[in-house]
Amino acid sequence: MWLGRRWLVVALGVVFFLCLARLGTNFVTHTPGSDPWASTIRFFSGAISPSLVDQNPSLPADADPFLSRLGDDLLRTIRYALIATSLAVPGGLLLGFFVSEQWWPRNGARVLFQLIRWPVRISLSLMRSVHELIWAIFFLSAFGDAPFSACLALALPFTGTLAKVFSELMDEQNRSPRGVITAAGGSGAQGFVATIFPMALPDMVSYALYRFECALRSSAVLGFIGVETIGLSINRSFENGFYGEVWTALYVLITTVILIEGLGHMIRQRMMSGKVRTRSSGLSESELRKAAPRDLFLRVNGVIWVVVIFMAFSIGEPLVTPMVEGQRSERISRFLTKLTPDPIASEKSLLNWDARKEAWSDGSDQFVPWLADLWEYPGQEALINTLAMSVAAIIVAACLAILLIPWGIRTLANRNPLGLAMSRSSLPGVMGSLVRGFFVLTRAVPEYLYAFLLVGLMGPSAWPLVLALALHNVGILGRLWTEVVENQRRTIPSTILEVGGGRFQSYVAALLPMSLNRFILFFFYRWESCVREATVLGMLGVSSLGYYISIQQNFREYDDILFYTLLGAGLVVAGDLLSDFLRHRLRGENS
Amino acid sequence: MSILSVRDVSQNFGATLALSDVALDISAGEQVAVIGASGCGKTTLLRLLGLQNLPSSGQLAALGFDLSSPSRKGLREVRSRIGMLPQDLGLVPNLRVVQNVVLGRSGKRNVLGTVRDLLWPSRVEREKVFKILDRMGVGGKMYDRTDSLSGGQQQRVALARTLYQGAEVLLADEPLSSVDPARARDVLELMAGLSAEQGITLVVSLHQVALAREFFPRIIGLKKGKVLFDGKPTDEEISTLYDL
Numbered sequence: 132m133w134l135g136r137r138w139l140v141v142a143l144g145v146v147f148f149l150c151l152a153r154l155g156t157n158f159v160t161h162t163p164g165s166d167p168w169a170s171t172i173r174f175f176s177g178a179i180s181p182s183l184v185d186q187n188p189s190l191p192a193d194a195d196p197f198l199s200r201l202g203d204d205l206l207r208t209i210r211y212a213l214i215a216t217s218l219a220v221p222g223g224l225l226l227g228f229f230v231s232e233q234w235w236p237r238n239g240a241r242v243l244f245q246l247i248r249w250p251v252r253i254s255l256s257l258m259r260s261v262h263e264l265i266w267a268i269f270f271l272s273a274f275g276d277a278p279f280s281a282c283l284a285l286a287l288p289f290t291g292t293l294a295k296v297f298s299e300l301m302d303e304q305n306r307s308p309r310g311v312i313t314a315a316g317g318s319g320a321q322g323f324v325a326t327i328f329p330m331a332l333p334d335m336v337s338y339a340l341y342r343f344e345c346a347l348r349s350s351a352v353l354g355f356i357g358v359e360t361i362g363l364s365i366n367r368s369f370e371n372g373f374y375g376e377v378w379t380a381l382y383v384l385i386t387t388v389i390l391i392e393g394l395g396h397m398i399r400q401r402m403m404s405g406k407v408r409t410r411s412s413g414l415s416e417s418e419l420r421k422a423a424p425r426d427l428f429l430r431v432n433g434v435i436w437v438v439v440i441f442m443a444f445s446i447g448e449p450l451v452t453p454m455v456e457g458q459r460s461e462r463i464s465r466f467l468t469k470l471t472p473d474p475i476a477s478e479k480s481l482l483n484w485d486a487r488k489e490a491w492s493d494g495s496d497q498f499v500p501w502l503a504d505l506w507e508y509p510g511q512e513a514l515i516n517t518l519a520m521s522v523a524a525i526i527v528a529a530c531l532a533i534l535l536i537p538w539g540i541r542t543l544a545n546r547n548p549l550g551l552a553m554s555r556s557s558l559p560g561v562m563g564s565l566v567r568g569f570f571v572l573t574r575a576v577p578e579y580l581y582a583f584l585l586v587g588l589m590g591p592s593a594w595p596l597v598l599a600l601a602l603h604n605v606g607i608l609g610r611l612w613t614e615v616v617e618n619q620r621r622t623i624p625s626t627i628l629e630v631g632g633g634r635f636q637s638y639v640a641a642l643l644p645m646s647l648n649r650f651i652l653f654f655f656y657r658w659e660s661c662v663r664e665a666t667v668l669g670m671l672g673v674s675s676l677g678y679y680i681s682i683q684q685n686f687r688e689y690d691d692i693l694f695y696t697l698l699g700a701g702l703v704v705a706g707d708l709l710s711d712f713l714r715h716r717l718r719g720e721n722s
Numbered sequence: 723m724s725i726l727s728v729r730d731v732s733q734n735f736g737a738t739l740a741l742s743d744v745a746l747d748i749s750a751g752e753q754v755a756v757i758g759a760s761g762c763g764k765t766t767l768l769r770l771l772g773l774q775n776l777p778s779s780g781q782l783a784a785l786g787f788d789l790s791s792p793s794r795k796g797l798r799e800v801r802s803r804i805g806m807l808p809q810d811l812g813l814v815p816n817l818r819v820v821q822n823v824v825l826g827r828s829g830k831r832n833v834l835g836t837v838r839d840l841l842w843p844s845r846v847e848r849e850k851v852f853k854i855l856d857r858m859g860v861g862g863k864m865y866d867r868t869d870s871l872s873g874g875q876q877q878r879v880a881l882a883r884t885l886y887q888g889a890e891v892l893l894a895d896e897p898l899s900s901v902d903p904a905r906a907r908d909v910l911e912l913m914a915g916l917s918a919e920q921g922i923t924l925v926v927s928l929h930q931v932a933l934a935r936e937f938f939p940r941i942i943g944l945k946k947g948k949v950l951f952d953g954k955p956t957d958e959e960i961s962t963l964y965d966l
Binding site: 305307308310311312313314315316317318320321322324325326329330332333402412413414415416419420422423424 | 772774797798799800801802803804805806808810811812813814815816817818825826827828829830831832833836837840848849852861862864865866867883887889
């Protein structure tokens with residue numbers, strides 16, 4: 132039974148206290164005798180004096196300088212992100228096309244299309260629900276080639292996400308132009324190609340650019356499992372206490388992400404608006420064609436992206452490492468044997484069906500007890516911890532964001548809020564820039580990186596992970612929610628200012644209630660991603676699913692890893708379904 | 723000679739009866755207005771005439787094609803001779819005007835042909851489109867993005883699309899719904915002029931009785947899915963139609 136959004140907010144409060152009870156209130160945990168404040172102060176003092184040279188005194192004299200190494204790591208980070216995104220975009224487009232209903236005919240053949248759609252949807256859900264770090268662990272073990280495995284690990288979940296979003300974007304387009312094509316005798320496929328696809332294209336390009344930004348962050352995070360990206364530099368420098376180096380790398384990563392975000396914003400705006408030409412009367416067709424408005428910025432960008440992607444594939448370390456004949460297939464076979472649940476695994480070749488059947492008949496009766504044992508301990512506990520961390524994190528992020536956004540909304544945070552003269556002070560504008568800057572900075576750093584740093588400073592407990600997730604998500608929720616409020620109609624909130632009310636009153640009494648539904652929609656969208664991240668954050672030594680994955684990785688127990696991965700994937704899919712349900716209900720309510 | 727023939731056609735959507743036992747014939751080159759209150763079945767009738775929907779019962783034929791035994795190829799072929807102008811015009815906002823116009827010929831192309839038309843229309847095609855747009859008064863906007871045009875200009879682009887299609891029948895669903903009173907007359911003058919000049923059969927659904935009387939020799943009045951009158955209505959019939 133659906134009780135409405137007020138009850139939803141109350142329920143979230145109750146759930147937060149349940150999470151608090153589960154995760155405990157030991158926010159900082161340190162071993163006796165250690166001085167956490169000293170290392171925290173040393174760490175943050177690195178922020179004001181980032182290092183431009185090596186801090187490690189024991190490096191050989193002929194070692195590459197720090198900045199040169201950092202530059203190489205950054206280029207590798209960008210390269211992997213580029214390759215992964217350029218693989219994921221066509222994949223997402225193709226699979227998104229299969230999931231979209233926009234090209235389906237209107238007759239009985241729809242049943243056949245449903246038969247194609249559902250297997251694709253389930254595959255996409257599985258691709259998305261496993262974190263790229265876990266895909267990377269699997270691929271590195273199976274194939275061994277770091278660049279290839281890293282790119283594939285990023286590309287696979289990103290393909291799933293892109294396909295889902297692309298199909299939704301296509302389905303949301305106005306169907307009237309497509310109707311005109313079919314009314315004029317064209318087919319559904321023609322209608323799709325000529326109307327739905329061009330209409331969805333600006334949004335799809337915009338989202339693909341956003342995914343590239345995400346790929347950049349994820350590529351950096353792969354450094355924490357040994358892939359040579361900027362994350363590896365940060366990891367090494369932090370563990371050695373070279374905090375100046377850590378901050379330099381962080382600044383470089385943040386700047387790169389912000390630059391990409393800015394470029395994406397410019398491309399998006401250009402694609403949405405298009406150039407308008409005013410003087411055109413009296414010209415012939417060929418003259419008009421020559422004088423047609425063309426956006427040089429978009430064209431040059433298109434060419435640059437194509438060249439850069441080509442370079443990413445062709446320049447630098449080979450994506451696939453050469454191996455002795457048979458070595459790769461043996462490696463894959465060994466991995467797949469290890470991936471098979473222990474009771475039914477066979478040491479002989481995977482392709483030996485007799486051996487497989489024999490192993491199954493010998494071990495099938497132990498398969499269910501094996502699963503039950505893993506579930507009883509530690510599966511159940513890890514799953515609940517993962518869930519509690521994700522819920523606590525998104526609630527903390529939401530509370531922070533809701534407090535901050537009134538100061539960051541462009542339409543309110545200026546001298547003339549909502550177009551009404553208020554004061555001559557420039558303070559609201561400055562505050563607005565600061566808050567929006569805070570959102571940009573917090574979302575530019577990946578959750579895993581925050582978590583790594585915070586566990587180092589606060590000790591190994593669930594709360595550094597919760598805080599890490601919350602910090603990253605406050606930046607994203609802040610941006611999304613601010614945009615929602617800025618897009619609201621101004622008449623109602625400005626009435627409050629007209630009768631003598633202030634900015635904050637206008638926000639609380641009008642803008643917030645008007646925007647609440649969209650806020651909740653985005654809240655659940657981000658919660659899904661928190662669940663996915665919480666699964667892997669445990670790899671930093673805190674009891675969630677990721678913790679047990681990292682332990683079993685040391686012993687190469689891939690069957691156990693698969694079990695925990697599937698538990699996490701199940702949680703993500705359940706979160707996805709719940710979030711879909713709530714979004715559906717909220718869309719039905721008036722905002 | 724009748725080119726659109728409706729015989730005892732009923733159309734229901736679930737429990738809702740949108741049209742009930744409608745019978746009418748429309749001859750080649752005829753100009754017809756369909757009037758009635760909102761929800762009376764005007765759009766459903768136009769969609770049936772455009773062979774967009776199959777009737778729940780009754781017989782329907784358009785341009786010699788009998789819908790009682792439809793083949794996919796035949797249906798597409800006959801649709802390519804009927805131009806539809808939906809209420810929102812059905813233009814792709816972020817395509818150029820020329821690209822929207824060439825889409826009128828989709829019924830005579832396959833998917834690859836449509837892509838080619840969109841990306842690399844031939845010189846002959848471009849010149850033909852330009853002539854039509856020029857005739858409609860928007861030739862200078864041929865390479866502009868469609869959403870940069872005013873509402874009136876977009877309406878002309880949508881009409882140009884049906885002219886480029888070479889449609890023998892033009893079905894316009896409430897083309898005046900978002901047009902100010904001064905421009906409404908221009909739109910109808912343009913449509914009626916094109917119809918007379920090129921022999922196109924014109925069927926337009928309208929709310930404005932006065933304009934329907936002024937521009938259309940034949941008016942079909944619909945009420946609750948039934949034809950109340952067909953011809954030149956009297957004032958009394960109009961009052962009954964709108965329950966005045």
